[in-house]
Amino acid sequence: MAFEEIEIKLRLAPRDAGRFRRARLLQEYKTAKAGWAHLVSTYFDTPDLALRTRKVALRIRRMGDALEQTLKAPKGLQGGLQSRTEWNAVVENEEKPDLSSIGDPKLRKWLRKRTKENGLTAVFTTDIKRTTWQILYNGTRLEVALDEGQILAGDRSRPISEVELELVEGDATDLVAFAQLLIEKYPLVLDRDSKAARGYALFADTEVSPVKAKDPDLTTDMTVWNAFSASVQSGVLQVMSNAPVVMLRDDPEGVHQARIGVRRIRAALSLFKNALDADKVAVAREDLKWLQQALGPARDFDVFLEEAVEPLIKAMPDEACLTRLKEVSETARKNGYDMAVDALSSSRYSAVLLRLEAWLLSPEHAAADVPLAQFAKRSLDKRLKAVLKSCGKHPARLPEADLHPLRIEFKKLRYAASFFQSLYGGKKKFAYIKQLAALQDCLGGLNDALVQGELMEALPLGKAADAARAKALMTGWHAARTQQGLSGLDKEWAAFKAFKPFWR
Structure with a gap:
């Protein structure tokens, strides 16, 4: 039976x-x-x-x-x-x-x-x-x-x-x-x-291993609500699948993928917000903001140590200030993992996911009459228009204050393209999404410099002279990385513009 x-x-x-x-x-x-x-x-x-x-x-x-x-x-x-x-x-x-x-x-x-x-x-x-x-x-x-x-x-x-x-x-x-x-x-x-x-x-x-995102399997006969639900579910599964990896504390990819899962849910809320109950969106955003912040320090210090501190020490092994920086950063990372594990073991974490589950089990019909293909095209056009407006002809020449919002616009378009790609045939859509990732990577060093500069301000770096020396070395490191990324931005942007949007 x-x-x-x-x-x-x-x-x-x-x-x-x-x-x-x-x-x-x-x-x-x-x-x-x-x-x-x-x-x-x-x-x-x-x-x-x-x-x-x-x-x-x-x-x-x-x-x-x-x-x-x-x-x-x-x-x-x-x-x-x-x-x-x-x-x-x-x-x-x-x-x-x-x-x-x-x-x-x-x-x-x-x-x-x-x-x-x-x-x-x-x-x-x-x-x-x-x-x-x-x-x-x-x-x-x-x-x-x-x-x-x-x-x-x-x-x-x-x-x-x-x-x-x-x-x-x-x-x-x-x-x-x-x-x-x-x-x-x-x-x-x-x-x-x-x-x-x-x-x-x-x-x-x-042991458990990190799990990457799986794009929702959408079809044109779905309602907008069902597409939203599938997009959120894919993010929830990614968070839950990686939570056990975070608990082990020994694989940086676990907390990274868990945070991506949270970001994908937040991206779905942003993408579909005009078709959703505003009050429920607000509650979900507040819930997910807490979870993202709880996972943040562990991931931030993983990246800081792996991509900045350790390469700097390898390049300049005699700098005592960097040894101190590594020690206090490792302590901060441990504290960050304590925070992440506490969050994922808490009743609040379960309550956040179950509130999402309860919402998804109560479909909203306001947007059900809009064909999904029409909604997807309109949403992707909107995201692409925002990217084009932010970039101009030569994005690498933009002031730094404008590059941070540009990176966010790249990310929004990339998530939207990933969510909706199953509605469209052909293989060019994958190259399009990959090119968006390359554009994000060009601005990754800029974002790391901003985040890691804030991390260093909060670290106990010892004597003033040692702290100043460590900050100066890190500033130089980030400047070089940022410049390296920006040097390829115009080229990657030209390559992206050569693509025809796959939804048109």
Whole structure:
């Protein structure tokens, strides 16, 4: 039997499980006594992990004397709200999945072909003690499950402590609303990794890695609202996918990609703002401003150390003032990561993303009558017009005060082009977007000089003479980088103007 599973996952520290089990909200809205079960699930795949590659999870679960096989295939991901198609069947053999019970003919055929070639093998097991509550909230039936246990793969193990909220019957907006109530009262953090995803990572003995943005897959028959929703969802997924990388503190790309995710959501708000409720846009902007600022110092000092301080020390190893600059910058970076980790572990972070989720589940129809292709062309024309107005014939000759706004206009056009590119055919659109990135890069040194100059003013650089020397060296470094970027700006601008806008 197949059905759609819609759920929200929330991470919970093991020490807080007892408190959650006694949650007043659960007692207030439960319709029956809490249930309890011991679940041992074995996950299967081919030796080359073909199911994992296709994001399919196949397991056999033992609960007492009963055996149930489940296959889950992705239907869609909406930020923290996860939607999958699921097939369940009673089986008799705990060690051999029954592929005949899978309802989707194409998926069943694909599985049989893959398993005929390579066979299926057990890759990992989850051993879970589950407490469940049946909830009736605002007329919607939900199931809340507290899972405590571990994932086992060979001689490796990883603890599990999480809460799952699943829609049983009713409105998904009530599912999100109840999750919002829980995170206001208890130390829960929105998560997106399934047990299967964590099991595979344990099996492969791999850590999480940074995830780059994926442009929304828009079609011309979509409404403007649906295009906005897809654009925001792509940003939310990028933030949530990179949050675990930030927690590890050892890969600068994690916080970089998380911030790009936030910027993409903010760019979507700006791009679609005239078709949206102004009050909701204002709330979302304030939420995202907080998150961007929380992630900012970690990223700023990553860039400062990697692209300025360390190259300067390599060029001038005898400058003691630079050694001091590196020491205090590393301390500031650690503090920045503390701030980022605290933010991503907070209830406010989860509340920000769930507020976006709740908004996306309540479509606004004001702009639905405007064809998406028309809206996209109008928006791209507007962004391009702003770029042309800001640039003039020779952008490299503009005063510095005008170059900062120009970089922002390049970025706005690039994001708009990325969001809408799936509406248009051909490959020239990718070259167009790549050229916009090159124009942004030309002005990157200018922006770094501005940001890093502010960073240095706040650092304890020691004696006045040492501080002055370090600032002078850094000023010279940035001047050289800025000039290098500006020297190619007119050339890159000429190359860009040679492109015909791909939406015309």
